[in-house]
Amino acid sequence: MTYVPKDPANWIPLPGLLEIASEALFAEFREELERSEYSDIRPTHGCVFRFVQGEGLRLTEIAERAKLTKQSVGEIVDDLVQRGYAKRIPDPDDRRAKLICLTERGEAAQAHGRKLFAKVERRWAQRYGAERIAALRELLEEIAATDAPFAAPELAHAEPAAA
Amino acid sequence: MTYVPKDPANWIPLPGLLEIASEALFAEFREELERSEYSDIRPTHGCVFRFVQGEGLRLTEIAERAKLTKQSVGEIVDDLVQRGYAKRIPDPDDRRAKLICLTERGEAAQAHGRKLFAKVERRWAQRYGAERIAALRELLEEIAATDAPFAAPELAHAEPAAA
């Protein structure tokens, strides 16, 4: 019943292991992205590509989900607009607000990014075992839905935690 | 055989999930650390507490393992020295070098930190299932040993990758 990690001295803390894995995997993604025609997209831009879809989202909305300030996201969006990946259109419902949405190029980049992520994930499934990676994803989705629902609105209604 | 992630649209990339989990877990650790008598220790200081042990390590050595520049680690060590957690002693074998090691207080903080990490890991084992967390750690250690051996010298001789 009592979970006991191994030797306390010769042992890397779990958050550290998770971070190492995250960075290793993300590095593979970035390597491929940088060889593509979207090499000017930096990790920071991710908060926009990750959340924006279709009609667009308000700055405030993105900031909340990404757990960043409006100012920070505003700067990131400025940059994406200048690079031709995003645009701001006036919100018909509120003259203060603007809807941030992707340009055609932006949507192409988003689609390409998703494909790359899937590719890298398949590569790891091959390297470490399909069942293990599937189990990893399942566990992590449960954790994300429980511990960071703001960052994972997609999973909010999907994972009922413990049935 | 072919590993297929779910719906490509309604789906968070694996590196993102890993990062969310890492940050959630790390946040629990920091929360407890900040309520302790070591509340002035910041995440950056981790690279020293993580690698330094006993006799001490050279700056160059720490920098290599942490994948940081010597200057960056130097600054971090300056900070830890000023706060009373670390000290530099001249290396008897090389008059240019200094061995960075922990003070008594530093070692106490290190021990406390390790205990906290273990505690948080047990808490997650209880929340998400002991077997699943054990499997998670096992997989992540294999990944760390394969994809980032520099960051995990402890695992270098432990995991024979794929037998």
Next chain:
DNA sequence: GCAACCTTGTAAGGCTCCCTTACAACACGG
């Protein structure tokens, strides 16, 4: 219909963490 208040986005400046360039002190092989 307007005063008080909230929300949306922007502006300006600062902080942390990390990097690059440059260098001085020492080690070591010829």
Next chain:
DNA sequence: CCGTGTTGTAAGGGAGCCTTACAAGGTTGC
């Protein structure tokens, strides 16, 4: 000892994020 490599330091910069402050537009109550 004389070049060459290594150890640590100094100085300055940049990316990414934050805080404080505000102007323009909405909303609510009376």
